[in-house]
Amino acid sequence: MIEYETVPAVCRHFDVCGGCTEQDVPPARYAAAKRAALVEALAHAGYPDAPIAPLLLIPMGTRRRVDFAAMRVAGAVRLGFHAARSRDVVDITECPLARPEIAALIGPLRELLGKLAGFRKTGSVLINAIDTGLDVSVVLDGEATAADRSWLVAFARAHGLARISLGDEPVLVVHAITLDVGGLTVAPPPGAFLQPTREGEAAIRAAVIAGLPGRLTRKSRIVELYAGIGTLTGAIAAHARVHAVEGSKPACAVLEAGARLAGLSGKITVETRDLARRPVTAKEFADAAGIVLDPPFDGAGPQMRAIIEAKIPRVIYVSCNPEALAREAKWLRQAGYEVLAASPIDQFAGSVHLEAVVVFALA
Numbered sequence: 001m002i003e004y005e006t007v008p009a010v011c012r013h014f015d016v017c018g019g020c021t022e023q024d025v026p027p028a029r030y031a032a033a034k035r036a037a038l039v040e041a042l043a044h045a046g047y048p049d050a051p052i053a054p055l056l057l058i059p060m061g062t063r064r065r066v067d068f069a070a071m072r073v074a075g076a077v078r079l080g081f082h083a084a085r086s087r088d089v090v091d092i093t094e095c096p097l098a099r100p101e102i103a104a105l106i107g108p109l110r111e112l113l114g115k116l117a118g119f120r121k122t123g124s125v126l127i128n129a130i131d132t133g134l135d136v137s138v139v140l141d142g143e144a145t146a147a148d149r150s151w152l153v154a155f156a157r158a159h160g161l162a163r164i165s166l167g168d169e170p171v172l173v174v175h176a177i178t179l180d181v182g183g184l185t186v187a188p189p190p191g192a193f194l195q196p197t198r199e200g201e202a203a204i205r206a207a208v209i210a211g212l213p214g215r216l217t218r219k220s221r222i223v224e225l226y227a228g229i230g231t232l233t234g235a236i237a238a239h240a241r242v243h244a245v246e247g248s249k250p251a252c253a254v255l256e257a258g259a260r261l262a263g264l265s266g267k268i269t270v271e272t273r274d275l276a277r278r279p280v281t282a283k284e285f286a287d288a289a290g291i292v293l294d295p296p297f298d299g300a301g302p303q304m305r306a307i308i309e310a311k312i313p314r315v316i317y318v319s320c321n322p323e324a325l326a327r328e329a330k331w332l333r334q335a336g337y338e339v340l341a342a343s344p345i346d347q348f349a350g351s352v353h354l355e356a357v358v359v360f361a362l363a
């Protein structure tokens with residue numbers, strides 16, 4: 001039962017599409033609820049008085065990474081997002097959340113999927129907006145035919161895409177694949193993880209850099225866990241040596257190449273490692289001035305034990321899930337860490353999700 005006045009939703013698919021469930025919440029209430037998610041997470045972890053910054057709002061129309069679901073039902077193609085708590089795909093004609101150039105592809109993509117013999121019942125289309133255009137990766141549930149590939153090539157050319165791929169296999173590269181990630185220029189693989197908005201990414205980076213220990217020297221070393229393609233790595237490397245650890249081999253290759261291109265191979269070392277199976281040990285953290293971690297939705301799990309054992313003076317935790325943050329921050333509190341700063345960032349506009357950067361220091 002809704003107990004407050006709602007405001008008109010900006011999207012015509014609101015209510016059926018499971019994407020942005022909070023669009024009709026009045027702005028002040030929306031912003032308060034988002035910030036409260038971080039307040040509650042940190043209070044739950046034992047930090048009731050943590051210094052929490054105001055919420056950084058990021059407007060609709062800025063999402064630069066969109067993963068559309070597709071379904072063929074009685075011959076007709078549906079392209080959009082899953083309905084709430086359902087595998088059913090809601091067919092959409094607009095997406096005010098996405099950047100306009102991504103939203104403009106919805107109709108043409110639906111038409112393209114309709115022609116593909118390799119698209120039987122279910123599929124998806126992941127779009128990343130990179131510096132040279134849109135990078136589109138189509139995932140089908142059947143074998144793509146030669147004709148399918150020709151359709152993809154024609155589509156990429158007609159819409160001026162940077163690249164089109166079948167899953168992680170590039171089918172046509174039209175423009176050079178480059179993305180500036182604040183200090184490094186990288187070439188993300190098809191479907192690479194990118195922070196959902198440029199604005200959010202910049203805010204995360206700024207909060208991480210502001211949270212680094214004050215007296216870093218050229219010899220200081222920061223260990224960065226879950227580094228991805230290096231979204232934060234180049235910026236950290238402007239202040240210290242960085243050992244970047246990431247589980248995805250292609251992401252590590254991209255990060256390594258970006259570091260080389262920037263002449264930073266001496267400052268940035270990259271390690272491919274599954275941190276769930278083989279966490280970095282307390283001994284390996286030993287001489288680090290700080291740890292930066294940006295784990296997946298479920299949190300860092302088994303990696304946390306060694307972080308706590310290592311007693312590194314500064315731990316900067318980038319979180320996309322306040323629940324996991326609450327759980328793992330509690331262990332940091334029990335180990336004697338205090339919160340120096342916490343920044344809530346509305347990376348997932350219109351949804352209940354929240355991004356946050358929390359800076360912990362050993363008291």
Ligand SMILES: C[S@@+](CC[C@H](N)C(=O)[O-])C[C@H]1O[C@@H](n2cnc3c(N)ncnc32)[C@H](O)[C@@H]1O
Nearest residue numbers: 226227228231246247248274275276294295296
């Ligand atoms: C939230 S993303 C952050 C990536 C990067 N920091 C960024 O901002 O783009 C989480 C990263 O953790 C990586 N990852 C997920 N599970 C992992 C594991 N078990 N071991 C190592 N890395 C993992 C993913 O590949 C992904 O790059």
